[in-house]
Amino acid sequence: MLHPLNKTITITGGGLTGLSLAIALRRHEIPVVLHEAGSYPRHRVCGEFISGISQETLATLGITETLSDAQFHRSVTWFSGNHPLRETLLPDAALAISRYRLDDRLQQLARASGVDLRTGSRLRISPDQPGHVWTAGRRPVKGKWIGLKAHIRHHGAAAHLEMHSGPRGYLGITSVEDGWSNICGLFRIDPSIAARHEELLPAYLLKNGNTELAHRIAAAEWREGSFTAVAGFSLGLQAPTPGVLSLGDSHAIIPPFTGNGMTMALQSAETALPHLLSYASNRDPWNTACDRIEKDLHTRFRKRLTSAKIIHPLLFQPVLRQLVRIAPLNPILSLVR
Numbered sequence: 649m650l651h652p653l654n655k656t657i658t659i660t661g662g663g664l665t666g667l668s669l670a671i672a673l674r675r676h677e678i679p680v681v682l683h684e685a686g687s688y689p690r691h692r693v694c695g696e697f698i699s700g701i702s703q704e705t706l707a708t709l710g711i712t713e714t715l716s717d718a719q720f721h722r723s724v725t726w727f728s729g730n731h732p733l734r735e736t737l738l739p740d741a742a743l744a745i746s747r748y749r750l751d752d753r754l755q756q757l758a759r760a761s762g763v764d765l766r767t768g769s770r771l772r773i774s775p776d777q778p779g780h781v782w783t784a785g786r787r788p789v790k791g792k793w794i795g796l797k798a799h800i801r802h803h804g805a806a807a808h809l810e811m812h813s814g815p816r817g818y819l820g821i822t823s824v825e826d827g828w829s830n831i832c833g834l835f836r837i838d839p840s841i842a843a844r845h846e847e848l849l850p851a852y853l854l855k856n857g858n859t860e861l862a863h864r865i866a867a868a869e870w871r872e873g874s875f876t877a878v879a880g881f882s883l884g885l886q887a888p889t890p891g892v893l894s895l896g897d898s899h900a901i902i903p904p905f906t907g908n909g910m911t912m913a914l915q916s917a918e919t920a921l922p923h924l925l926s927y928a929s930n931r932d933p934w935n936t937a938c939d940r941i942e943k944d945l946h947t948r949f950r951k952r953l954t955s956a957k958i959i960h961p962l963l964f965q966p967v968l969r970q971l972v973r974i975a976p977l978n979p980i981l982s983l984v985r
């Protein structure tokens with residue numbers, strides 16, 4: 649039953665941020681319309697390991713069940729070029745699940761919760777619309793990065809996480825579900841690479857000095873339709889559009905080596921929730937709710953965004969990468985989650 653006086657929240661972008669926010673709002677009987685440009689299920693560029701998420705956040709959003717069969721990974725093996733550097737234990741287990749599965753579960757839960765979810769609906773960003781939330785992901789810019797991902801099956805698949813680095817980027821391997829491993833890399837765009845589609849992944853790995861991995865991947869079984877690529881985005885705080893409330897990647901993108909982007913997406917929905925409830929139930933005007941959300945996002949994410957911005961370029965320096973052998977990694981990782 650809708651409370652007759654509650655205002656509607658309109659969300660643009662049905663990724664993790666938009667879907668989880670919509671589900672959480674419906675738990676408080678707020679009417680929600682969610683516009684998603686694409687459809688479900690679909691593969692997305694993402695390493696698909698979730699680091700630093702708490703049970704409290706999942707419970708507040710009402711999405712605990714969607715991750716109930718996610719794999720747990722406790723250890724990471726770090727490589728530089730073809731050389732293993734070290735295996736370390738993570739401070740807490742990372743969760744692994746494909747976005748193909750997770751986003752589809754969330755959209756089903758959203759619909760079952762009463763969200764008016766409109767797929768194939770692409771909205772334009774437009775300022776000063778009370779009750780409108782922008783969760784449409786990365787802001788398009790002329791960026792220097794390319795993100796590539798696929799699911800593969802291969803011999804010697806690790807049952808945990810691997811991180812392969814080199815001078816031009818890095819690639820993580822994460823076993824997700826049904827015997828598939830996610831391979832997902834972030835590389836500096838190299839215009840001299842002429843490869844296309846699936847061939848881009850081994851081509852970027854070869855250029856990055858990860859030659860053994862490039863051959864392993866080229867010889868693996870690839871999951872049909874799982875290859876995706878994205879370019880034209882920047883890391884860190886995204887250029888804000890005045891008068892628009894932006895959450896998730898639309899607000900800020902933490903470098904992917906942290907495995908914290910999905911956590912930030914869910915936490916930004918959690919952070920916004922009480923203030924959107926105040927607005928929707930007529931306790932606060934829209935501008936007050938937005939000001940409070942922006943202040944809380946800043947407080948919650950500032951330290952990890954700053955730390956990740958400092959650490960990220962070091963991953964591309966051969967000498968500094970060797971520090972992975974001896975550096976106390978857990979205190980460093982705790983700065984970015």
Ligand SMILES: Cc1cc2nc3c(=O)[nH]c(=O)nc-3n(C[C@H](O)[C@H](O)[C@H](O)COP(=O)(O)OP(=O)(O)OC[C@H]3O[C@@H](n4cnc5c(N)ncnc54)[C@H](O)[C@@H]3O)c2cc1C
Nearest residue numbers: 661663664665685695696770771784785795896897909910
């Ligand atoms: C290479 C790479 C690897 C990554 N690896 C990891 C990882 O291992 N772990 C991790 O936690 N994070 C990772 N991330 C980050 C993570 O994927 C994002 O932080 C997360 O997906 C953000 O969720 P979101 O809902 O904000 O945005 P998105 O998931 O991008 O969702 C945005 C949605 O909005 C829709 N949309 C866009 N424009 C419009 C419009 N105009 N109208 C309507 N709908 C629109 C899109 O179709 C999309 O569904 C990685 C990112 C990259 C680039």
